[in-house]
Every structure is written in structure tokens, then in C-alpha cells.
Amino acid sequence: MTSKRTDVVIIGAGWAGAILAKEMREAGRRVIMLERGPERKTAVEGTYPGSIDELRGAIRHRLFQNPAKTTVTIRNTVNQTALPYRQLAAFLPGEGVGGAGLHWSGVHFRAAPDDLRLRSHVIERYGAKFIPDTMNLQDYGVTYEELEPFFDKAEKVFGTSGDAYKVNGEIVGNGNIYAPSRSDHFPLPAMQDVYTASLFRRAAGDAGYHPYALPAANASRQYTNTYGLQMGPCNFCGYCSGYDCYMYSKASPNINILPALRNDADFTLITDAHVLRVNLDSDRRKATGVTYLDQKENREETIEADLVILAAFQFHNVHLMLLSGIGTPYDPVSNTGVVGRNFVYQTITTSRAWLSEKQYTNQFVGAGGAGVAIDDFNSDNFDHGPLGFIGGSPVWVNQAGVKPIAAAMTGGGKSAPRWGAGYKAGLVDTYRHSMAMDAHGSNMAYRDVYLDLDPTWKDSYGQPLLRMTFTWKENDIRMNQYVVGKIEPIMKALGARRYELGRLEHGEAFDTRKYQTTHLGGGAVMGTSPKDSALNRYLQSWDVSNVFVIGSNAFPQGMGYNPTGTVAALAYWAAHHIRAHYLAQPGPLVSL
């Protein structure tokens, strides 16, 4: 074992890690970044046409975590025995430089103001009794107004395309009427609507809703970002989610941040470095650095650092905190402890319309971040009082490019035959003439939904696996069913010859076998009190003040929106306060 010294060690080379690395280098600190997976450069293994091989990419998980080395165990409820998840399906964490930021779609939202202070907001509008006893509803501890400059900063790094609605309080455009005021326009105009998105825009308007273009970190034009880094314009090839973008149009750490660091002698990126633990001093109040396994040499290495940034994927951050003893593990019986608490997901169900046989929906084109959405049933944009649930869903057409294998697996929809001539006819009809729309909803936090270390199963490094205890709860099922019901008028306005509404059913358990979303959240949440949050409002560990934990692990609830935009803003927010206050005077940024 050897030892190196640096100022800042960052675990993970995704968006959060890349943002913190750039910010720490701007502050003059030496940075070592550790990435568990391999180097990934779009110009090398992302090159066209090899990169758009669906079998190798989306099906065999080219850019995703390899569960043969380490995985999670999963169970639905506390009285079950969790088993290791040997084939990824429901969610797909990234691996390698860029992390999930390389294989994501590109939908780039700002969190809704109400969602950031959901507990306070619900109490103000509906009263404290509206919150079920078993729900751990919490505030982030930071407001939209505080985060706004960092949302803006992130969009200008990502080259985000979108329509603003309000800039500095003035209505300026055709954007989302429910979106809060912005300090500036999007850096690029909105992506164009594909045919199905334009149909949805008209039908949703006819149904009385308020359609808007999804904000997309898919560049609608060529763009040079804040760091002088370039993007090409999206050509709607449809290979965003699950792929590296060979047009350089989907924002990724690999394109939008890391090239500005690669020539910097005080920035070191070490790949194939699996971090085993954060090392703490004897009273466990200060981190001394990290120990990782150099997977090329199969050798343990230690890095000593003044500041340790956990910027791995959501549940890997939580796993590392539990393995390292940072903060108190959550206990669902007493509802105390914070690490593993408020593990959340999203409720996503897909509905489908079959249009007339004269309407070709060209589903092979698309862009992962583009589409048209309505927010009429998201967040608290509608009166929940008579409904008796908390949360909501945007609804959208987000045609991201249907690939051949995916189309074949969809077949002719739920009611169609799964084989034979009927399957083939249904597949052709569905591919040519149908369109999909999603209810992309929130998921609240509950006392008995959490993360902890598995008592039985270990990974190939000899460490306990992370255990997920997760299932759907009535509040979220009712929310999903309510919003999906609101899709019906859109189906009618579309003139669909038939349609299927996808929704969660009462009592339905979380099914790990089918892909739903990789938008996992919580487990090490930010907040206002160390009693119910692992991190303070600057994403600093309450317990070990030289550890910051950046990612969707900080979300106390799963929001209806895609998480990356908020993760990026929180990363810049945390970095700003580290630079402005912490570096000059290390210690807790919030005193108790």
C-alpha cells in the first residue's frame, strides 16, 4: 500500500465530481479524482457508428455498472429477506468517466420552489394533519431563490435548450407557466418538437392544459460553454439515453467540463479506482482521506486529503458513508439515525396512443431531453386538499428515439399477442403509428423505506452489500392514478383510434425486473436538523465536517422532475460555499 497527499479528493467522475473538481481547481486546490470505471472519451469508444450498437449499448449495458463486482440486495418490505440484484433492470447506474452523466437522456429541469420546501409548504396550505404519520416529509433547507444563480450557472455549462416563461419577473416567452422566474433565458432556444410532440402540444392545449418544451441539455445549436468547451447541434439521431453522444450535443462531464481540466497538472484523474472507504481519525469527526483498490494492479492505495467529496452515484454515496462510519445509520423502528433514511424513487408509468394509419410517428428519431410536457398536475400546481395525497407528475411526450430491440420488446402493447403473426402485426402498427407519453411522478419518503448494510451478502471486495427496502405506497399510487386519469382527455383530443393508460395499481409491489428509471434519491439527505438529515444545507456531513456528499442522495423526496439539473445546481451551490467560507476556515458551515 502506498500513500499520496492532495488537498481535495473527489470520489466519482460524473457531473457532481466534475463540477466540484473544476470549482476546487479554480480555487487553487490540488485535486485527485477517483473513478471506479474506465476512462471514456467520446472520440474513442463513443465514435460513430460502433457506439450506436443497441445490443452492446442498451441491452448489454456498455456504459453501466457491472453487478458481478458489486451490486445491491433488494426486498420490498422489512419482514422479507433481501437478495442480491444480479442483473440490472429497474435502474441502471453508470460506470466509468462521466458516470450517469455520460449515459443520461438530457432532460434538464430546475426543481420547483414548492418541492424544495415541501413539508413547510404542505403545512402552510393544507395543515400538518395532511401529512401521513408514516411519511418523513422534509424540506431541503435551501430555497429556489438561493439556488437560482446556480441553476443558471449549470445551464450555461450544459448548453441547455429551452423556452423561458418568466425572466426577472417579466413574462418573456412560451415556456412553462408554472416555472418560477429566472435570472436569464436558457442559453439555447428550445429543441424543435418532433411530430408526436407537436401532436401532444396541440392535444394538451385542446384539453385545457399548458404545454411547454422540455428543457433539454441536448444542444439545439452549436454552442461554446462557460469553460470554452464546444458542443455540436443535436440531429435527433435518437441515441441519447444509454449512449455517448457522438455529435457532442448531449451535455456530459466528458464534453462540458473535463476537457478544461485534462491539461491541468494539479488535477489528477485516476480510473479503475474502487474506493473502499473514507478514512476517519480516531474520534470519527474528521476524514483523513480515502483508501481505494487500484483494480488494474489489484493493490490498495491511500490518498490523504484535507477535504473529501463524495460524488458517486446516489446509493454508492450512501453505501460509502455506511461502510466508513460517517453519520449514524438509520433505524426504521425508532425512526432515528440519518444515513439510509428517506430512500426515494419516482413513479413512472407510460401510456400509449395508436393514431390513424395515415399518421406515421417516425419513432426512430428523437432526442433524450426533448419533448413537450404539461405541469398542470405536478408539484403543488393543483389543489391537493380534496384529493388527500401529496405529490404530482408532469406528463410528457419525450420521444427519445425507439431502437429496434426496444421496439420489438414493446411489441404491440399490453393487450397484443407476444408471439406469432399477431405479435408482428402489432409491432409494426405500434412502431409506425403509436406514440408514448409518460406520467413522471414524485415518490414520497416513508419510515420503512430505507437503505442499510446487508447482514448476509458481501461484494467481491469483501464488503457488505447495500440493502434496499423499497415498495410502492398508497399515497404515490393514488397520485399516479389521479394524474394518469388526466391523460385521458389528451388521448381523446389526439383522436387516438385506441389507447392504453399505464398506471400503478393498488397494492402493487415494486417490480425489479422491468426498467423504470435511474432517478433514485435520498438516503443521505440535506436538511435543517441533524436529527432527520445526514447533510446540512451545504451538503456537508453534520458529523464529519470535511466530508461533503453531492448528488441526488440529498433529495428528501423524489420529485416529479428529472434530478440532474437540481444535482448540478446543488453541486455549484455547495462548491460556492466551500470556496467562499469553508476553505478559509474549515469546519461546520452551519453551527448548531
Add this chain to the structure above:
Amino acid sequence: MMIRRLIPHVLHGIIALAMTGRAMASAPDPLIDKGRYLAEAADCSACHTHNPSAPYAGGNPFVLPIGTLYAPNITPDKSHGIGEYTEADFTNALRRGVGRNGKPLYPAMPFPSYARMSDADIHALWIYFHDGVAPSSEAPPKNGIPWPLSMRWPMTVWRWAFAPTPKMAIANAARDFPAADIARGAYLVEGPGHCGACHTPRALTMQEKALSSDQSAQYLAGGAAVDGWTPVNLRQDDRTGLGRWSENDIVDFLATGRNLHGSAFGGMSDAIVHGTQHLTAADLHAIAHYLRTSLPARKNETPWEANPAVTNALHQGHLPDAGAKVYVDRCAACHRTDGHGYAPAFPPLAGNPTLMDKDPSSLILIVLRGASVPATAKAPSSLTMPGFGHILNDQEIADVVTFIRHSWGNTGSAVSANDVSAFRRHNARWINDTPSNPFN
């Protein structure tokens, strides 16, 4: 017969240069800083740095028809570098192409251009290479040139016949210019920058046909292929030169490796990465201003004018020829059916002078091998075009190259499958030399 250089690891070089720059940044002697700047202006490291952790320790191979030369170690190391040189020896090497032992240097060393440098600048370079560069004991490989071509004395004859004496060179450099910045630009281009070494045609006996703008309209009129790439005409020819580039366009290109007209490739990437990106804005403007004072080299060339015929045909769904089909399938996503590209991310092909050169080598090589835009400090992205050499056959490459040379108002000779086949045979080394490790 011409000099071919192989500079295989462009980006390693950048890293080396950046690290040297940092290590030396606190040096107190302003002469060292001046010398470092001149070494960048003279692009010394493009040839003399091979291993990024040993700047100026030599080793870059020059692949010549007669064998392979290796750039020597020019660090102040006493046994492997120039540590035993006196300032007079150093000056002699730079201006006359004569080594310390009296041995003539191969004219891969652009001493006919360096001869124009002022005494003060040569002195600053000497101070830098003597005091500002870390000695390295790396020894480059021995030159692989067999006897009798390994004999150096014919170089003396060559030098006597074709190279200017330092006195003549300095006198010519001091000629009258219409403005001070043009004089400065001429000095940088003709002297340390040695732009003509690649961009001026050479005679059969390998000397450049002109060493300065007053000698001939052949000066900077485009050189013969270097490592498979054809250096473009830098004169004011509208179609095949820089006639449509503004002063700012030239400055942007030299500072960042890209502008709205195109992106750098081949040997120019090295020149920008090791050299021009480090120059001050004033010097870059001086270079641009000077280049803009040249006259066109080609008297009968008509100006380029956009012709929408092909664009219209493609937009109506017609594919005029086999090349158009390959173009739409393989190229148009980035370079567009109208050939405008998405500059500065993806360069335009319509009106691009490098594509209308009478020698289509650069275009064929880019299609075969692909290319990365060089990462520079101000523009760190190295957007990369993939190579199509393993996907397209000779006929398809000939078709698409001809299509590009004949569309949107472009003109250039047609390229046949036989031309592509011959190009593949003669340039296998450069085709298989995959683009250096890009930043993204």
C-alpha cells in the same frame, strides 16, 4: 523528394509544454521569459520534444525517403544535449545549420528561416535553452540513414548553393514595410515561425522556392504533402488561399485552432498547440495583417461563389450521384447538406480552401483517418471526426471526395478509385497513425 515529418503524440507535447511553462514561470530573468516566448514562436518543441516528461530532449522521427532522422536533444545536458555549446556554437546552428563539431545539420532544421532572427532574439533563445530548460540525459535514437546518404558533406554544398548567409537574411528582414505591425508580422512568419518550411513549395533540390514575401509569389503559396497532409496556400487567393479570411479569422485560428471557416488538422495542429496559441494578441494580429498584404499566387483563379444547386437537389430528395449518397449517409449530419457545417464546432466544406487544393491529399486522408481538432488553452475541446477508411471502399471514398470538391460552388479535380488506392498504398503510415489521444 521532400521532407516528411512524423509527430505522433501531439497532445503529449502540449502537456509537456504546459508543464515547462509552469515550472519556469517564476524565473526571475526576463531574458529567459523572452527566450521561452521565442521558442514557442519558433515552434521548437514540435520537433524537439517527443517525451512529454523530457521537454526538448529530442527524439521525434522525421521520415524521409532516404531514411529516418531523429530530432536531437537540445537541453543543456553536457553529454546528450547542447551543454557543451558556446553561444557562438548555438548561433551557428540556428543561423547556418552547422553543429558544434562543424557537422552540417540536415535542413529539416529550418535554419534558412532562423537566419533572419535578430541578434537580440538569438541571444534570448540561447539564455533560455542554457538556463531556462532542465537538462535531460535522454538520447534520441541514431539516425537511420544508410551510407552513402549518411554523409554530411553534401549538406555543406547544399547550404552553400541554397541557404542565405545570415548577413543576407538579416538585411532582407530589415527591408521596408508599410507599417510597423506588418514588419513584425513578416519577421514572425518568415523568421522564427518558419511558416514557409511547410507552406512554400520546394524545388527538386529541396530548398524553399522563396524565403520571404518580396522574393516571389510562390512564397506561402502552398507546399507539398507533409505526413500525408497538404499545407494550404496562405496567400490572398480567394478560392484556394486565405482571401476570404478576415484579420480576426486568422487570429482566432492561430489562437484556438478553429474559426468559422475551418478547423486545424495535420501538422498545423502541432504548430498551433506548440507555437501560435502562446503568442500575444498583438503578435497574432501582426501575423494576420502581414498575411493579408500578400497578393494571390494564382492569376486565373475565379473567386468562390456559393452555388445552391446541390443543396436544392438534396433538399428535394434527389441524390445527383453516388458521392451524394455517401455524403448524405456519412457526412451530412455534421457538415450539413448545404456544406455549411456548424462552425466552429463542425467546419464548413462549402468554400473551404483546403478542399479545393489541386492536391486532394488532405481531404482523402481526413476521410480515411479522421481528425481531432487540437485542444488549446482557450479552446480545450478536441472534437473528433471518425475515420471512414475501414467502412468505405476506394470507390466510395473517391465518390464522396469528388462530390465535396464539386458541390456548393467548390471546384477541384475529380478523384478516382485508383487515386485513393494509390494514396492508401503510399500513405499507410499516416492513415494508420490514429488520431492522438483527444481530450473528449
